[in-house]
Amino acid sequence: MNTEVWSVLWLSLQVSGVAVLISSLIGIPVGVWIGLRKFKAKPFVVGVVQTGMALPPVVVGLLLYLLLSRSGPLGELGWLFSPPAMVMAQVALALPFVIGITMLAVTAVPAELQWQLCAIGASRLQAQWEVVREARAGILFAVATALGRSLSEVGAVWLVGGNIEGHTRVMTTAIVLETGKGNFSLALTLGGTLLLVALAINLVIVRYQGRVWP
Amino acid sequence: MSYESSYAIRDLRKVVSESFCLKVDALEVARGETLGIVGPTGAGKSTLLRLMSGLDPQFLGTIDALGQAVCGNVPIECLRRIATVPQRPMLLSNSVGYNVEYGLRVRGGGAAGGRTNAILNRLGLHWLARQNAHTLSGGQAQLTAIARALVCEPDVLLLDEPTAHLDPANVKLVEELIDEQKARTGMTIVWATHNLFQARRVASRMALLLDGELIEVDDCKTFFEGPADRRVTDFVEGRMVY
Numbered sequence: 001m002n003t004e005v006w007s008v009l010w011l012s013l014q015v016s017g018v019a020v021l022i023s024s025l026i027g028i029p030v031g032v033w034i035g036l037r038k039f040k041a042k043p044f045v046v047g048v049v050q051t052g053m054a055l056p057p058v059v060v061g062l063l064l065y066l067l068l069s070r071s072g073p074l075g076e077l078g079w080l081f082s083p084p085a086m087v088m089a090q091v092a093l094a095l096p097f098v099i100g101i102t103m104l105a106v107t108a109v110p111a112e113l114q115w116q117l118c119a120i121g122a123s124r125l126q127a128q129w130e131v132v133r134e135a136r137a138g139i140l141f142a143v144a145t146a147l148g149r150s151l152s153e154v155g156a157v158w159l160v161g162g163n164i165e166g167h168t169r170v171m172t173t174a175i176v177l178e179t180g181k182g183n184f185s186l187a188l189t190l191g192g193t194l195l196l197v198a199l200a201i202n203l204v205i206v207r208y209q210g211r212v213w214p
Numbered sequence: 215m216s217y218e219s220s221y222a223i224r225d226l227r228k229v230v231s232e233s234f235c236l237k238v239d240a241l242e243v244a245r246g247e248t249l250g251i252v253g254p255t256g257a258g259k260s261t262l263l264r265l266m267s268g269l270d271p272q273f274l275g276t277i278d279a280l281g282q283a284v285c286g287n288v289p290i291e292c293l294r295r296i297a298t299v300p301q302r303p304m305l306l307s308n309s310v311g312y313n314v315e316y317g318l319r320v321r322g323g324g325a326a327g328g329r330t331n332a333i334l335n336r337l338g339l340h341w342l343a344r345q346n347a348h349t350l351s352g353g354q355a356q357l358t359a360i361a362r363a364l365v366c367e368p369d370v371l372l373l374d375e376p377t378a379h380l381d382p383a384n385v386k387l388v389e390e391l392i393d394e395q396k397a398r399t400g401m402t403i404v405w406a407t408h409n410l411f412q413a414r415r416v417a418s419r420m421a422l423l424l425d426g427e428l429i430e431v432d433d434c435k436t437f438f439e440g441p442a443d444r445r446v447t448d449f450v451e452g453r454m455v456y
């Protein structure tokens with residue numbers, strides 16, 4: 001592979017890595033909080049989160065485009081057609097998955113466990129921490145899903161990134177471009193590379209998940 | 215805080231469902247005694263133990279546990295003097311050793327290796343210490359739950375059918391271990407069981423719960439040989455009580 005492909009791959013990993021990191025830092029605590037709490041509006045909140053999972057990438061891209069365009073409310077940031085805008089788009093798409101799956105993983109831990117831990121001396125906070133630890137395989141799955149969503153995303157990053165060579169071109173937008181130009185072999189090479197990278201990262205995640213399974 | 219009784223319960227009412235309400239007009243448990251609570255399935259034994267653990271403040275009436283009124287948030291220092299062995303223990307997906315030491319860790323004392331190992335050895339769990347607790351059989355999980363409560367050396371031990379899934383040899387082992395710890399630490403025990411033979415072996419006083427209602431509390435001899443309430447006689451003699 002030539003240096004151009006490497007730079008495209010490197011930018012893809014940087015953008016998706018930062019997006020997954022931000023999504024996890026926000027989404028895991030929020031998902032844990034929703035999963036552990038009982039409140040009246042919970043069904044509505046869960047519904048909103050699940051709707052977020054169905055967000056069409058091009059719609060997210062369009063909204064961010066309007067927000068970041070020069071006349072938009074965030075236009076002063078000057079982020080349109082730059083990697084930060086692509087990160088924003090990927091966070092918007094990955095965050096509902098991190099929140100939703102984390103919430104589900106925490107909810108799947110029986111409430112009785114928390115009570116039993118308190119019944120041998122754990123404080124509420126200590127017991128809740130153990131509940132989160134019990135849910136860690138599911139939480140890692142949430143991170144893996146966010147990574148998959150980010151790495152494979154094309155519509156939103158194209159709209160807000162612009163697919164500018166050497167600046168905002170990532171693997172997925174490059175694949176679309178090369179396919180359009182009829183360079184199928186290069187497009188396939190890029191696609192295969194993207195898949196291999198995703199596989200390698202997921203194997204690391206699965207390896208860690210494996211440690212928490214009996 | 216000084217106190218005479220481990221528990222003083224008055225006019226306790228706990229509505230569990232539309233058709234079930236736990237009613238205990240008066241119950242005292244003296245320090246250092248073993249109170250056996252018997253009754254058929256669904257009589258309210260587990261509900262009563264949960265309330266006695268101090269972790270459920272949703273009830274009417276009063277419960278004083280170790281001189282502390284159970285209402286709202288009971289201080290953690292008080293709760294940590296009580297340990298419960300539940301009927302269906304749930305263990306963390308970590309090693310058996312970690313599970314047994316958990317109560318000590320959360321108290322900030324770290325892992326008291328000596329005490330933990332002694333209990334694991336005594337219960338025949340030492341060879342499973344590094345094994346994931348989720349791979350244990352029902353009986354082994356129950357022994358682990360008993361070990362994790364005993365290792366904390368609580369002032370009050372609440373036992374909810376702790377030997378239900380154990381073979382006779384392990385039942386004997388558990389009874390002996392609890393008896394030894396009681397002799398050493400003077401802990402109070404409330405032991406809920408279906409098994410009248412076991413109740414007779416371990417308890418100094420007995421209580422019968424029927425359909426959510428505390429029928430009678432007496433010393434063992436009176437309870438088994440001359441109870442005041444006819445329903446106790448019927449239950450002890452194995453006749454239909456409903």
